[in-house]
Amino acid sequence: MHDTFNACEWLLDRHITEGRGGHTAVRCQGESVSYAEVLELTEAVATGLRRLGLRPEERVALVMLDSVEYVATFLAALRIGAVPVLTNPLLPGRDLGVIIADSRARMIVASDERSSSIPDLCEGAPEVGHVVTTSGNSGTVSWADFTESTDDGGLHRTWAESPGFWLCTSGTTGMPKLAMHRHGDLLAAFEAYARNVLNVTEADRFYSVGPMFHAYGLCNSVTYPFAVGATSILEPTRPPTPQLVAEIASTEKPTLFFCIPTFLAALNNADIAGDTFSSVRYGISAAEPLPAETFERFRERYGVTVLDGIGSTELLHIFLSNTPEHCRPGTSGVPVPGYEARIVDEEGNDQPDNELGQLLVRGESAATGYWCRTEMNRSTFLGDWIRTGDLYVRSSDGYYTYLGRADDMMRIGGEWVSPAEVEATLIENETVLEAAVVGERDEGDILRAVAYVVPTPDTEVDPDELTEWCRTRLAGYKRPRRYEVVTDLPKTTTGKIQRYKLRSA
Incomplete structure (x- = not known):
């Protein structure tokens, strides 16, 4: 028999059991929500999903802006053994319809701000039977009715290998596909990066510019803070501006600031105070390589060292990273403990140091594959190795430098x-x-x-x-x-x- 493991229980219930129910789990637009309050809302959402007929391993699509409701809905789906499918809420309804129809989701939970996209979405995804919105009555089911009871909010028996959640990825090609992750992938990513690189604690305050519907933002705003009983700072406004981010950083005092290179460049050129990020012990950057010039300017202006790394939707979070002890600007750093990396030529042969090649990575947080994408699965998932599509060189002392996508060279x-x-x-x-x-x-x-x-x-x-x-x-x-x-x-x-x-x- 499998050992029981439910990611919702690990991220949420145990904090109440261990006496941290009163700790602040989320800060969102000036409001504080405790771990006990998040659990209560999660149990209510779990009850609502079950009453609408969602069964274990069936999909529910999330079309949501970052919020407490988003956190509760994601955790509630895991709680009942269902599979939350995270989508970009800013996409047009017709594009969301294509993705949701592909996922075969039977239910949608949407932020009320995105309710205008629902008619076009449902036209493209006719199998959807229920739509819930987070306020008002613009959906077929209102949030108040959906969360009126916690009577059926108990945990479904899952294990680490159980189907967990799906993430939409198009990378830089524009072709959407759904990466399938397990419950245990969240724990694996946490132990590898958050524990080994950042040494996170419950005293940390996490703030991510990257949104929660993406793998990077999901770990930044949910997995990592909730794993240690820390505080996640959420902001639903999309897209953010340098002024808004500076205001949140000054007010909420994050200790870990997760960003992307283009936004760090924008912050370097924004008219904001030099002490804006004085509470931050480390910045983190991913998605694109961080130019050394941007790194140096940010450190000089704000006094914050940014740890650049590379991750992917397929591996859930960062697998190559600079570290507090070993930081080399202009590189992606070294393999994060728990991951292995290879650089290979076109025939799959390992390349020596300082030779260009494609990056392969393996680790316990790897997705099991793409939903209904046989050809892409065969070319991307090579046994326990994943072909990232990135071109790299490795220095003689083990630092990896990004040189582009294989199809961009x-x-x-x-x-x-x-x-x-x-x-x-x-x-x-x-x-x-x-x-x-x-x-x-x-x-x-x-x-x-x-x-x-x-x-x-x-x-x-x-x-x-x-x-x-x-x-x-x-x-x-x-x-x-x-x-x-x-x-x-x-x-x-x-x-x-x-x-x-x-x-x-």
């Missing part, structure tokens, strides 16, 4: 060019806030590098100046042959640049 003049290297060089120029480099074929059908650049506030980008800047810093074949000045870059909701959109443009 450019072959120019017979040499491989890493967009990440060229972008990092451009960002070092004080007039450039963000940059994205893609390949473009000229009149002679020769592939050339083209740079899309976003100016820093109140500055102008001079392409001739950037040409000269790169001339002294990059080999000739790596230099962009053309510059496009733009107001922003297309990105995923987690901050990854969607270079395929620039190529198609």
